[in-house]
Amino acid sequence: MTSTNSILPMTAAELTRKVLQREKLLILDVRSESDFRKWKIEGEQIDSINIPYFELMDDVEPALEQIPTEEPVLVVCAKEGSSILVAGLLAEAGRDNVYYLQGGMKAWNEHVEPVKVGDLTGGGAIYQFIRIGKGCLSYMIISGKEAAVVDAPRMTEVFEQFAGKQGVMIKHTVDTHLHADHISGGRKLAEPYKGTYWLPPKDAVEVNFDYTPLEEGQTIQLGSAVIRMEALYSPGHTIGSTSLIIDDHYLLTGDSLFIESIGRPDLAGQAEDWVEDLRETLYGRFRQLSSEMVILPAHFGHPSELGDEGKVTATLGELFESNRGLNIVDAAEFRRQVTDYLPEQPNAYQEIRQTNMGLKYPSDEEQREMETGPNRCAVHDR
Numbered sequence: 001m002t003s004t005n006s007i008l009p010m011t012a013a014e015l016t017r018k019v020l021q022r023e024k025l026l027i028l029d030v031r032s033e034s035d036f037r038k039w040k041i042e043g044e045q046i047d048s049i050n051i052p053y054f055e056l057m058d059d060v061e062p063a064l065e066q067i068p069t070e071e072p073v074l075v076v077c078a079k080e081g082s083s084i085l086v087a088g089l090l091a092e093a094g095r096d097n098v099y100y101l102q103g104g105m106k107a108w109n110e111h112v113e114p115v116k117v118g119d120l121t122g123g124g125a126i127y128q129f130i131r132i133g134k135g136c137l138s139y140m141i142i143s144g145k146e147a148a149v150v151d152a153p154r155m156t157e158v159f160e161q162f163a164g165k166q167g168v169m170i171k172h173t174v175d176t177h178l179h180a181d182h183i184s185g186g187r188k189l190a191e192p193y194k195g196t197y198w199l200p201p202k203d204a205v206e207v208n209f210d211y212t213p214l215e216e217g218q219t220i221q222l223g224s225a226v227i228r229m230e231a232l233y234s235p236g237h238t239i240g241s242t243s244l245i246i247d248d249h250y251l252l253t254g255d256s257l258f259i260e261s262i263g264r265p266d267l268a269g270q271a272e273d274w275v276e277d278l279r280e281t282l283y284g285r286f287r288q289l290s291s292e293m294v295i296l297p298a299h300f301g302h303p304s305e306l307g308d309e310g311k312v313t314a315t316l317g318e319l320f321e322s323n324r325g326l327n328i329v330d331a332a333e334f335r336r337q338v339t340d341y342l343p344e345q346p347n348a349y350q351e352i353r354q355t356n357m358g359l360k361y362p363s364d365e366e367q368r369e370m371e372t373g374p375n376r377c378a379v380h381d382r
Helices: 012-020 033-038 053-058 061-066 081-092 104-110 157-166 186-193 271-288 316-322 331-340 349-356 364-370
Strands: 007-010 025-029 046-050 073-076 098-101 113-119 125-131 136-143 146-150 169-174 196-199 219-222 227-233 242-246 250-254 294-297
Touching (some): 053 081, 061 081, 113 294, 136 227, 157 169, 169 186, 169 219, 186 196
Parallel strands (some): 007 098, 146 169
16 A cells, blocks of 8 residues: 555653643553563553554554554654554555654653743742653752752753753752662762762661761751751651652652652562561651641652643642542551562662662663563552
């Protein structure tokens, strides 16, 4: 069949905006069935079908039968090449509105999108940086001409570019804990600005680099408006996990508390020892805080957690009403829930922990491979 239809690239940034704006889109994922089951592009208005590439090379008709003619279709593969070939076959068969994901799932895994959360007292603002393909969340707090970045991923360029557009210097970078699902960019981001890199000391016993200890009760002053960032020790996910109270209104919980779940205590092999710490953090320390405190976690696990403009946030009071991890009254049942029913562990999490300790130095490509797939930091996975 001869066709004049052409295929078009769609960038990870363009796809992110479609997901955040809840636009309807059909995705034809041509990776293997096992890869598709482990990790795929999700959104409230995203429909996905999986037909492996090698099947489509023999016959594209099965795909044509499953793709509504009136909808645009985005073909997705691991790195881009296979999706271009399949998209071309669909166009040759007469389908229009055919796109391929530029850079494939590799690009989707690394795209980071900034979203404004709100303004701060006396000036300044807080921004949430959504790494949508991985479910990671980072933050930039701005006051005057200074900024602090919390839980930065290894893709630090987006923060440098954003700081440049805002006309601010990054004076502080903070990791709320030693991450096991992604490689931290905190130290790397601090270097060009000669900024201070903060890390909880109980998570830093084996690290091979210098850092400034982040301990409970410490305050980090930021900018001309003197925005106060106060550390709140909140162990359980790790022994050093420390939350940050920003402007007496926002609580950056790291991986201790999410919108729909709670942090898992097992990624350092200490689940039985840390489960009581986790319960005390959630049911003791966080219960003492204002119910109006706005929760800003370090991860999300499902598109249902994406709110207006893509923000991932809720008040603490709302979470004590809706989050099942905060409503397990019986202590023994809580222990069972967070030790016996845990989801699959993150990809290469031991190697990621060692990298974040400064004990391993993988290449850029090795880092990409280590981070492939979704985050699995929550107790309750879907």
